[in-house]
Amino acid sequence: MAKQVIKVPDLGGAxxxxxxxxSVAVGDTVAEEDALIVVEGDKASMDVPAPFAGKILSxxxxxxxxxxxxxxxxxxxxxxxxDSAEEPAxxxxxxxxxxxxxxxxxxxxxPASAPAGEEAEQDIxVPDLGGAxxxxxxxxxxxxxxxxxEGDSLIVVEGDKASMDVPxxxxxxxxxxxxxxxxxxxTGDVIGVMKTVSGGxxxxxxxxxxxxxxxxxxxxxxxxxxxxxxxxxxQKDHHLERDHTVSAEVYAGPAVRKLARELGVTLNKVKxxxxxxxxTKDDLHAYIKEQVKKAESGAVxxxxxxxxxxxxxxxxxxxxxxxxxxxxxxxxxxxxxxARNWLNVPHVTQFDDADITELEEFRKSMKADAExxxxxLTPVPFLLKAVAAALRAEPSFNVSLHNDxxxxxxxxxxxxxxxxxxxxxxxxxxxxxxxxxxxxELAEEATAMAIAARDGKLKPRxxxxxxxxxxxxxxxxxxxxxxxxxxxxVGILGxxxxxxxxxxxxxxxxxxxxLPLALSYDHRAVNGGDAGRFMTYLVGVLSDVRRxxx
Ligand code: CAO
Numbered sequence: 272m273a274k275q276v277i278k279v280p281d282l283g284g285a286x287x288x289x290x291x292x293x294s295v296a297v298g299d300t301v302a303e304e305d306a307l308i309v310v311e312g313d314k315a316s317m318d319v320p321a322p323f324a325g326k327i328l329s330x331x332x333x334x335x336x337x338x339x340x341x342x343x344x345x346x347x348x349x350x351x352x353x354d355s356a357e358e359p360a361x362x363x364x365x366x367x368x369x370x371x372x373x374x375x376x377x378x379x380x381x382p383a384s385a386p387a388g389e390e391a392e393q394d395i396x397v398p399d400l401g402g403a404x405x406x407x408x409x410x411x412x413x414x415x416x417x418x419x420x421e422g423d424s425l426i427v428v429e430g431d432k433a434s435m436d437v438p439x440x441x442x443x444x445x446x447x448x449x450x451x452x453x454x455x456x457x458t459g460d461v462i463g464v465m466k467t468v469s470g471g472x473x474x475x476x477x478x479x480x481x482x483x484x485x486x487x488x489x490x491x492x493x494x495x496x497x498x499x500x501x502x503x504x505x506q507k508d509h510h511l512e513r514d515h516t517v518s519a520e521v522y523a524g525p526a527v528r529k530l531a532r533e534l535g536v537t538l539n540k541v542k543x544x545x546x547x548x549x550x551t552k553d554d555l556h557a558y559i560k561e562q563v564k565k566a567e568s569g570a571v572x573x574x575x576x577x578x579x580x581x582x583x584x585x586x587x588x589x590x591x592x593x594x595x596x597x598x599x600x601x602x603x604x605x606x607x608x609x610a611r612n613w614l615n616v617p618h619v620t621q622f623d624d625a626d627i628t629e630l631e632e633f634r635k636s637m638k639a640d641a642e643x644x645x646x647x648l649t650p651v652p653f654l655l656k657a658v659a660a661a662l663r664a665e666p667s668f669n670v671s672l673h674n675d676x677x678x679x680x681x682x683x684x685x686x687x688x689x690x691x692x693x694x695x696x697x698x699x700x701x702x703x704x705x706x707x708x709x710x711x712e713l714a715e716e717a718t719a720m721a722i723a724a725r726d727g728k729l730k731p732r733x734x735x736x737x738x739x740x741x742x743x744x745x746x747x748x749x750x751x752x753x754x755x756x757x758x759x760x761v762g763i764l765g766x767x768x769x770x771x772x773x774x775x776x777x778x779x780x781x782x783x784x785x786l787p788l789a790l791s792y793d794h795r796a797v798n799g800g801d802a803g804r805f806m807t808y809l810v811g812v813l814s815d816v817r818r819x820x821x
Contacts, residue, residue: 273349274328277307279319279342283401285312287337291532294318299327301347308332308344311529313422315435325349392446395425395463397437397456403430405455408462410524410545412436417445419465426450426462427524434524443467523550531555579614601696612758617794620753620765621802624785625813627653627769631784633816637710644711650786651689652713654741654766657812659685659705660819662739664808667801668792669738671759679796688737688757689717691724692747698724699757701737745769745786754791761796762805765789786813 282288292309295301306318307327330345332338400406410427413419424436426448448463450456521538523531527550531538538550541558545551587593598606627650634648641648662669662685671680685706688699700720705713723729740757743766754765767787773780790806797805812818 275323275325275347275349276343277319277322277345277347279310279338279340279344281401282310282312282317282340283399285315286339288312288339290332290334290336290338293330293332293334295327295330297327297330301325301327310338313438319344321347323347323349390466390468392464392466393440394461395437395440395465397428397458397460397462400428400430400435400458404457406430406457408450408452408454408456409434409522409549410551411448411450411452413439413445413448415445415447419443419445424524424526428456429522434522436524436526437462439465441465441467521550522548527552527555534559599695601693601698605697608757609755612755616756616758618753618756618791619794619799619802620789620791621799621806622751622787622789623806623810624772624787625810626774626783627786627813628784630813630816631769641711641714644715646711646714647718648710648714650745650766650769651717651741651743652710653813653816654743654764655687655689655702655705655713655717656708656710656819657809657816658687658739658741658764660812661805661809662687663706665801665805667797668762668805670761670796672761672793672796682738684738686736686738688734688740688760689720690740690742691721693725693727695727698729698734699737699740700724700729700733701735703736739763741766751787751789753789756791756793758793761793762802763791764809765791 288310289312290308291311294306294308301307301321301324303322303324304320307321308319308330310317310319325347328346328348332342332344338344406428407430408426409429412424412426419425419439419442421439421442423439425439425445426437427434428437429435444466446464446466450460450462456462521541522543522545523538528538530552531541531550534555536555536558538555541550541554543550544554630650630653634650634653638648666681669682669685671682672678673680684704686701686703687705688701691698691700700723702708702713702716702720708716720729720733723733737757737760739760740754740763742754742763744752745766745768747768749767750770751767752765754763756763765788767789769784769786771782772785774783774785775781788806788810790802790809792802
């Protein structure tokens with residue numbers, strides 16, 4: 272067991288980079304090369320990898336800190352006998368020196384000093400890629416004639432794990448770009464020529480700046496790793512590590528990712544138009560513009576701006592005296608559910624009238640007997656019974672759509688909800704196993720549920736598990752209405768006030784008691800044919816209640 276300090280490795284010349292993510296916690300066991308923290312400079316983000324497998328003993332940096340090469344970021348306990356934390360591993364390094372990095376081409380081609388104010392042409396070279404070789408050019412961000420500032424991104428390259436901008440070594444004008452998207456480049460390759468105005472000597476290219484001294488190693492070596500045997504395989508390209516900060520699936524350069532983070536944009540929401548589905552800065556700007564436009568218009572959804580517009584705020588007092596009252600809890604809940612169901616469920620409503628002349632005769636003939644049993648026999652128990660029979664006969668309505676969008680749930684029970692108008696708002700108690708209950712039992716239960724609803728005595732379970740809902744406004748009035756499906760149910764029956772209508776029986780018009788019915792259904796689950804059959808069956812049963820016995 273040995274305690275090792277973990278230090279920030281060679282950052283390719285970058286200094287005082289931000290710690291943007293702490294990927295481990297004290298006590299975590301990590302494998303060699305696991306990301307410990309993520310740092311980000313102006314041009315790229317990179318992981319600081321674990322130099323060994325082991326257990327994190329301490330972390331001495333937090334998000335937002337700034338670190339430079341060699342800074343201690345924590346301690347790790349390794350199962351390899353080694354140096355103590357007190358003696359920084361790199362100082363004891365005796366690893367064989369790796370092959371020296373080739374001097375950046377820019378160093379070779381740097382223009383001779385020119386008198387102040389004179390124009391000079393200089394090659395633009397790929398700076399130290401931290402050991403990565405033959406990386407892809409994935410974006411050219413400038414063209415000949417463009418004015419650039421020192422550090423501006425000229426091209427974006429991408430290695431196995433991440434991408435990075437190649438910055439302009441100086442302020443000036445691009446004369447030519449010698450690479451194109453899809454080319455491969457390595458450290459020191461000339462990618463173009465730029466014209467600079469010297470201020471007493473042309474600025475040295477970026478590669479030369481980042482490595483003023485001859486590079487000691489070809490690739491950055493994590494500081495602590497230097498105390499170990501050098502790895503057989505080449506060091507990983509830590510300059511070009513993946514960017515964890517937004518989304519690993521999204522292709523975007525570090526500058527774009529940084530901007531996205533600053534603007535709070537989730538990159539995978541942005542439509543990429545760059546090569547290989549890469550999100551460019553223009554894409555990000557276009558996305559922001561679109562969002563601002565949407566927010567200003569209040570429109571959401573699809574439809575080219577004709578989506579659901581935000582409700583305008585209206586001061587009603589400008590039209591006359593008003594009083595603003597808080598909505599009841601039930602009212603708010605109902606409002607939210609109605610809006611949810613109305614917006615989510617593609618509704619279709621089908622209408623028919625049931626001739627309940629015989630049903631009414633029978634009901635009235637049974638009224639006295641019902642009262643003896645202590646129940647009030649209104650049309651509602653008949654409706655409950657008829658709906659239960661229809662749900663059994665046409666089970667396409669006794670379903671719910673599964674949340675996964677791939678399954679349908681078929682129910683082998685028949686529980687029916689009954690909308691009850693209460694002073695506090697609409698409540699829908701559920702009568703269970705309606706198909707197994709008699710008319711008196713249903714009448715008794717419906718009355719008890721309606722009373723409990725109006726007295727605020729319903730329990731949550733009393734309002735759960737319905738397969739279908741009946742909303743009867745018959746006692747109140749109206750010739751028809753389109754009820755809203757009470758999702759996850761897929762159907763609801765709206766019942767209006769019965770009225771005597773002249774009905775042609777083939778020979779003459781006869782006065783018949785007609786009950787207007789409206790069947791709304793979720794067209795995702797139920798087709799028009801199923802609805803037609805359901806309604807026809809229902810009307811048939813209500814017209815001849817003897818069929819309930821069949
Ligand atoms: N046409 C004509 N008369 C009807 C009728 C109809 N469709 N339905 C019921 N009636 C009659 C009843 O027969 C009763 O008359 P009698 O007293 O002469 O027998 C009278 O209207 C009152 O009935 P009721 O309201 O006491 O009982 P009910 O069984 O008809 O209804 C309930 C119970 C709970 C459904 C009802 O009280 C209720 O709250 N309905 C409102 C539902 C609602 O708000 N739906 C809208 C939801 S969406 O906003």
